[in-house]
Amino acid sequence: MMLPSNPGPIGVFDSGYGGLTILHGLRQTMPQYDYMYLGDNARAPYGSRSFEVVYKFTRQAVLKLFSMGCHLVILGCNTASAKALRSLQQRDIPELDPSRRVLGIIRPTAEVIGTITKSNHVGLLATEGTIKSQSYNMEISKLWPEIQVSGVACPLWAAIVEANEADSPGALVWMMLAAVAGLSLKFSESFLSVQYRMQRKDGTYCGGPMVTLTRAFPGKVHTKALAVFFAGSAVLVSFGMGNMAQANSIALAMQDTFGVAREKSALALTILLLLVVTGGLHSIAEVAEVLVPGMALFYLGGAGIVICLHAGELPRTLSKMMRDAFSFPAASGGVVGTGIALLPSALRYGISRGVFSNEAGLGAGGISAAAAQTDDPVRQGYISMTGVLIDTMVICLITGLAIGVTGAAEGVPEAKKADGAAMVIRAFESAFGPVGGYLVTVGILLFAFATMVGWAYQGEQAFVWLVKKDGFEMVYRVSFCFAALAGCMCMAETVWNLSEIANACMAVPNLICVLRLWSVVKDGAFTFEKSMKKAESGKKHEKMHSGRSR
Numbered sequence: 001m002m003l004p005s006n007p008g009p010i011g012v013f014d015s016g017y018g019g020l021t022i023l024h025g026l027r028q029t030m031p032q033y034d035y036m037y038l039g040d041n042a043r044a045p046y047g048s049r050s051f052e053v054v055y056k057f058t059r060q061a062v063l064k065l066f067s068m069g070c071h072l073v074i075l076g077c078n079t080a081s082a083k084a085l086r087s088l089q090q091r092d093i094p095e096l097d098p099s100r101r102v103l104g105i106i107r108p109t110a111e112v113i114g115t116i117t118k119s120n121h122v123g124l125l126a127t128e129g130t131i132k133s134q135s136y137n138m139e140i141s142k143l144w145p146e147i148q149v150s151g152v153a154c155p156l157w158a159a160i161v162e163a164n165e166a167d168s169p170g171a172l173v174w175m176m177l178a179a180v181a182g183l184s185l186k187f188s189e190s191f192l193s194v195q196y197r198m199q200r201k202d203g204t205y206c207g208g209p210m211v212t213l214t215r216a217f218p219g220k221v222h223t224k225a226l227a228v229f230f231a232g233s234a235v236l237v238s239f240g241m242g243n244m245a246q247a248n249s250i251a252l253a254m255q256d257t258f259g260v261a262r263e264k265s266a267l268a269l270t271i272l273l274l275l276v277v278t279g280g281l282h283s284i285a286e287v288a289e290v291l292v293p294g295m296a297l298f299y300l301g302g303a304g305i306v307i308c309l310h311a312g313e314l315p316r317t318l319s320k321m322m323r324d325a326f327s328f329p330a331a332s333g334g335v336v337g338t339g340i341a342l343l344p345s346a347l348r349y350g351i352s353r354g355v356f357s358n359e360a361g362l363g364a365g366g367i368s369a370a371a372a373q374t375d376d377p378v379r380q381g382y383i384s385m386t387g388v389l390i391d392t393m394v395i396c397l398i399t400g401l402a403i404g405v406t407g408a409a410e411g412v413p414e415a416k417k418a419d420g421a422a423m424v425i426r427a428f429e430s431a432f433g434p435v436g437g438y439l440v441t442v443g444i445l446l447f448a449f450a451t452m453v454g455w456a457y458q459g460e461q462a463f464v465w466l467v468k469k470d471g472f473e474m475v476y477r478v479s480f481c482f483a484a485l486a487g488c489m490c491m492a493e494t495v496w497n498l499s500e501i502a503n504a505c506m507a508v509p510n511l512i513c514v515l516r517l518w519s520v521v522k523d524g525a526f527t528f529e530k531s532m533k534k535a536e537s538g539k540k541h542e543k544m545h546s547g548r549s550r
Contacts, residue, residue, distance in 0.1 A: 009034040011065030011073040013058070015046040019076025022105060026074070038065055046079040047130065058084035059092060062102055075104045078126055082106060082133035110139035117147060123437035124151035125424070131252060150437070151252065173321055179392040182360035183385050188514045188521045190384035192216075193366030194377035195524065207370020208234075208458075209363040209510045210465055216517055226509040231462040233505035234364060238459025240502065243480060244487030246448040251488035254445075266488030272449075273481040277456045278474065296390060299443045303402045306431040310405035317404035360388050362503060363510030367458045378528035402427045456480050 010033050012023045023037050038061050040046075046054050058080040065073045075081045081104030088102045113122055124136055131151045140147055189209065196215040197207030213227040247269055254260040307314065365384055374380050406427045428436030456477065463476045514521075 008069035008071055009036040011036050011038065011062075011068070011070035012076050013038045013040075013061045013065060013073060013080070014076040015040050015043070015057075015079065016077075017041075022074065022076035036065060036068060036070060046077060047126075049079075051083050054079055055084040055087055059088060062088060062092075063096075066096070066100060071099065072101045072103070075102065078106065078130040080104070082130045082135040106135050106139055110136065110143055113140055114144040114147060119434045120144075120146055121148045121150065121434065123434075123441075124149055125440070126151065150441075176393055176397060179388055182388045182392060185360040185511075185514065186365060186388050187381040187385050187525075188518070189361075189363050189366040189510060190369035191377045191381035191521050191524060192513065192517055193370040194372065194374065194380045195520070197370040205370050205372075206461055206465060208367035208461060208465075209513050210234075210462065211370070212366070212517070213509065213513050216513075216520075226512060228466070230363065230506055230509040231466045233502045234367070234462035235459050235466065236502040237364075237506060238455045238462070239480065239483050242455025242459060243452055243483050246452045247484040247487030249448045250445055262488055266485045269449075269488060270481050270485045273452065273456070273484055274478075276453060277477045277481055296395065298439075298446065300395065300398055302428060302432070302436075302439050302443075303398045306402040306427050307398070307405055309431050313405040313407075314401070317401060321400075321404070361511060362506045363513075364455075364458050364506065366510075367461050368454065371457075371461075376528070378524055381525075399424065406430045452484065 010026065010030075012019050012026065012035060014020075014022070014037075016039055019039065020037065023035060026033075027035060040057060040061060043057055046057065049057075058075065058077075062073050075085055085102065085104040085106075093100060093102060122140065124131070126136075130136070136151065137149045140149055192212045193207040193209070196212040197205045198211060198215065199205055208230075210227040210231040213223045213230070217223040247266075250269060251262045251265040254265045255262055365387065369380050369384050372380050372383075403424065424440060428440055430436075432439060459480065460473055460476045464473055
C-alpha cells in the first residue's frame with residue numbers, strides 16, 4: 001500500500017498492552033515513519049464483548065487516531081481484527097475518507113504461518129470472541145489448505161501475560177507484592193465465614209458473606225439487602241462464568257484439538273456433572289481433592305521442566321526482573337496483571353479476571369471455607385490463604401519465569417507476532433515440541449472442570465440461602481448440570497458480560513462486610529497467636545519438668 005507523501009504517523013490500536021509488540025515490529029521494519037499507539041485499557045478486555053460493542057469501541061479508536069493525523073491505522077487487537085475490521089473497511093472508510101486505510105493482524109499472521117509450522121498443525125490460544133469468529137481458521141485455510149488449526153478460548157493466563165506485555169519483566173515482582181493484599185482478604189473473608197456460619201439439621205454448615213452479614217448485624221435492613229444482593233449475584237455467576245463459560249471452553253477444546261463434536265462433549269459433560277454434582281458435598285470434595293492438586297502439579301511440572309531446560313537463562317531473567325521492578329511501567333504492569341489497581345478501569349479489569357485466579361475479595365471462597373470441619377476460624381483462614389499463595393505467588397511466578405527464560409516474550413520474531421496467551425504455548429513447545437500445545441490444552445480442560453465443580457457447591461449454598469426451604473438443593477444441582485449442556489451448544493457472549501457485572505456485585509458487599517468487621521478479624525487472629533505461644537511455652541515447660549524428674 002502506498003502512503004501519501006506526508007501521511008502523518010501510523011496509528012496502532014489495541015485493547016491493552018499486547019499491541020506494543022506489533023508497534024515494536026513496525027518500528028524495526030519501517031523506521032522512517034512516525035507512530036502513535038492507542039491502548040483502550042479502560043474498557044479491556046474485548047474478548048468477551050459482543051460484535052456490536054467491539055465494533056463501536058474500535059470505530060471510536062480509529063476515528064480518534066484519524067483525528068490525530070494518522071492516514072493508516074493497524075488494529076493490533078485480534079478481537080478487533082476479527083469482529084470490526086471488515087465493517088470498518090467496507091462501510092465506514094468509504095464514507096469517511098477513501099484515502100485512509102485500516103488494516104488488521106490476522107491476515108498477515110496467516111500469511112507467515114505456513115513458513116513457520118513444521119507439523120502443519122497450528123495451535124491457537126485467543127479470546128472467546130476471536131475463537132468463535134473462526135477468522136484465523138478461514139484465513140489460514142485460504143492460504144494454506146493443508147494446515148489444521150486447533151483453537152481454544154483461554155482467558156486463564158491473560159493476567160499473567162498482560163504483566164509480561166507491560167514491557168518489563170519486573171511486573172512479576174509487583175504481582176507478588178500486590179498478592180499480599182489478596183492474602184489478607186482471603187484470610188478475613190474465610191475467618192468471618194467460619195466465625196458466623198450456621199449449622200443445619202443434617203449437621204452440615206452454611207456460611208459465606210450472605211450469612212455473615214445477617215448474623216453479625218441482626219435486624220439491620222441494609223445489611224440484609226447486601227446479603228441478598230451478594231447471594232443473588234453468586235447464583236448468577238455460578239451459572240454464567242462458573243458453568244456455561246467453562247463448558248463452552250471444554251467443548252471448544254475437545255472439538256478443535258481432538259475433533260470431538262460439540263454435541264458429544266455436551267452430553268458427556270452433562271452426564272459427568274450429574275454424577276459428581278448430584279452426589280452432594282462429599283462427592284464434590286472427592287473430585288476437587290484429585291482435580292485441583294492434579295491440575296496444579298500437572299501445569300507446574302511442565303513449566304518446571306521448561307525452566308530447567310533453560311536454566312542457564314534463569315539468572316539473567318531474575319536479574320532483569322529485579323532491575324526493572326521499580327520502574328513506573330513495571331509497577332503499572334503488575335497492577336494491571338493482578339487486578340489490584342489504583343485506577344477504576346484497572347480495578348474493574350482485575351475483578352472480572354479474579355474468578356479465574358484466587359477469588360480473593362469476591363467472597364466465593366468463604367462459602368467453601370464455611371463447610372470445613374473445623375472449630376477454629378483462624379486455622380481455616382490460614383488454610384484458605386494457601387489458595388492465593390499457590391495461584392498467584394507460585395503459578396504466576398513459574399509461568400512468568402518459563403516465558404522469560406525461553407525468550408517467548410522477547411527477542412523472538414515469531415513470539416512478537418503471536419498474541420499474548422500464545423507465549424505460554426511457545427514456552428511449552430520449546431521443551432516438548434508440538435506436544436506442548438496438547439499439554440496446555442489438557443490443563444485447560446482440568447481447570448475448567450474443577451472450576452465448574454467448585455462453583456456448583458458455592459452457587460447451591462447461595463441459592464438455598466435465598467429460597468430458605470429444604471429440598472431445593474436438587475433443583476439447583478440439576479439446573480446447573482443442564483446449564484452446562486446449553487453452554488456447550490450455544491454459548492452467548494452476553495453470558496461473559498453479565499458474569500463480569502455479577503462478579504463486581506459479589507465483591508462490593510463482601511468488601512463492605514470485611515471492612516465493617518475488621519476488628520473482629522484482628523482480635524481473633526491475635527487471640528489465636530497468643531494461645532499458640534502459650535501452648536508452645538507449656539510444652540517447653542513440660543519437657544523441662546520431665547527431664548528434671550529423670
